[in-house]
Every structure is written in structure tokens, then in C-alpha cells.
Amino acid sequence: MPEPPETEGQNRLYLEDLAVGRRFSSATHVIDAAQIKAFAAQFDPQPFHLDDETAKGTLFAGLAASGWHTAAITMRLLVESGLPLVGGIIGAGGEISWPKPTRPGDVLRVVSEIEEIVPSRSRPERGMVRVRSETRNQRDEVVQVLIAKLVVPRRTAAPAAAREPATK
């Protein structure tokens, strides 16, 4: 029986398609001072994210994006181009760090690597994948590391035999 036509899900990956060590790269996003200040005004209203002059006298020594802004941009890059998973990107949680500030003018992109694949015992239709995503700027400096646990669907529609090698 032919598979139903796919449009949105085309070329998107199931758990069985992933392998530890497989890497993905996203498109880029250019962040500017206006974006940094707009995000900060809404979600992280602190002087080092809001005002160029005041920021100079802080630990950041200049305007820097909220870490949560870097995280949000990273998510957009992952969703749109960085990690083509069939069910979307559904995170249960993870570890996050910001080794360097994100600055106005930075060109951000996300490089991800599959670190672990764990099929669920209780839920045969899915599994958990640990992915390390580094958000890098135009100088290849890492501004964020996110190690996320994602829920990824299995290709359960296929009968068991189809998952065996074709020849033995």
C-alpha cells in the first residue's frame, strides 16, 4: 500500500532515522539592537539589555541580548531549518548555558548533534533523543549551549518486518 501523500512532514525524520553523532546546521539569524531592546522590554527589563550607554558600566561592558532571547532565536532556527523532526521540536527540558554574550549585529546559527537515542519502553510510538545545540556567532564563537531532551515519534505505521534488513 502506498504511503499517504505528505506535504508538511516531507523529509522530516522519525526516531529510526536518527543516529548518534549525526549533525545538523540551521540557517542564520541577524540580531540587532532594536530586537535586543524589544525582547528585553517585554521579558528581561535590565539595563544591560535595554540601553547601550548604561550597559557599558555593567558586567556585560556593552549591550547584550537576554539569554532567553538567544534561546528563543535558537528555537526558531531549530524549528524552521535546524532540526527536521517529524513531530516538531518538543522538549521536556535540558541544560542551557551562555558562554559569551550575544551582541547587536551578531549572525547566529545553530549546529546540533544527536548525543543519545532512547526508545520509550512504556510508549512504543516514541522515544527520547538528547541533542546538543550550539548557537554560534559569525566568528564561530559559541554564545549558547543547549543540551535538550526531545520527544521524537517512531515510524510505527511500518509493520515489524519492514524494519528488518531487506535481505538476510
Added chain:
Amino acid sequence: MPEPPETEGQNRLYLEDLAVGRRFSSATHVIDAAQIKAFAAQFDPQPFHLDDETAKGTLFAGLAASGWHTAAITMRLLVESGLPLVGGIIGAGGEISWPKPTRPGDVLRVVSEIEEIVPSRSRPERGMVRVRSETRNQRDEVVQVLIAKLVVPRRTAAPAAAREPATK
């Protein structure tokens, strides 16, 4: 010599003012479907964050906020009312998880507890504080747990003798 007049920093806490086990509570924020969709359109454009009807057929079984939206709202609550630190809230990183979805109509607040205080050896003017922040809804369900490492300034202006007990 009298201390300079403080306005912004009034009643804000230095490293020496914190103690393991001390708790803080934030004000509340009411999240609605319009906020959820606006954040998702900008940063996490996936069907379960964008459209009520489509969301019903997903793992979330209804519209849910992006985890990064919950994180951003948590940050705003911490900055404005939840954690009055003298240098602001400067995070080096941490662990984050979302045990339950954030839903339209949820009334979010953040309850934080100091878990560890580590004065810096190399930087005598500051230290690192580990804070567990639970974001809870109106039913007291935890929708996010953030265990963050924050940089907190010491009250270095005081001479060494002033940090000893007043009587012995």
C-alpha cells in the same frame, strides 16, 4: 562616611545577605491565547503553540505556550518582583524542565529558593548562587523548574572588620 543615596538598588540583596533555604515569591502574570500565539509566531512557530484547533490533535491536546515563552515570563517575574538581587539577575546557565504545559488563562508566579552560595576565589567582589525557581499556575501545579547559576556581587565597600560580628 554615609553611604551614597540609593534609589534603584534600594533593599536589593548582596551575596552576604543571602542564605541557603531563603525563599522568594514573585508577583503573578496572566497568560492568554493571544500572548501564546504572538510569542510562537515570532520564536516557536509550531502548530501546538499557534492554533487552538490544530493543537487538539497533537501531543499537547490543546493550545500550549512554548517552553521558552514560559521561561521568558519567568524571567520577567524574577526581574521585577521575584528575586531582588543588587546586580540584577545575571545567569551563567542552568537546568530547565517543563513538567506540565502552560495553558491560556494560567496565572503564573515564581517561587524561588536559594540552594547554594559559592563565593568566587578569583573574583573577590562576587560569587555564584544556585537558585531553584518553580513557575506555578493557579492550581499550584509546577509548569517549569529552573535551576539557575547566578552571578551575585559582594558588598565589598564594607571594610573587612565590618563583616565580623559586632560583639565577641
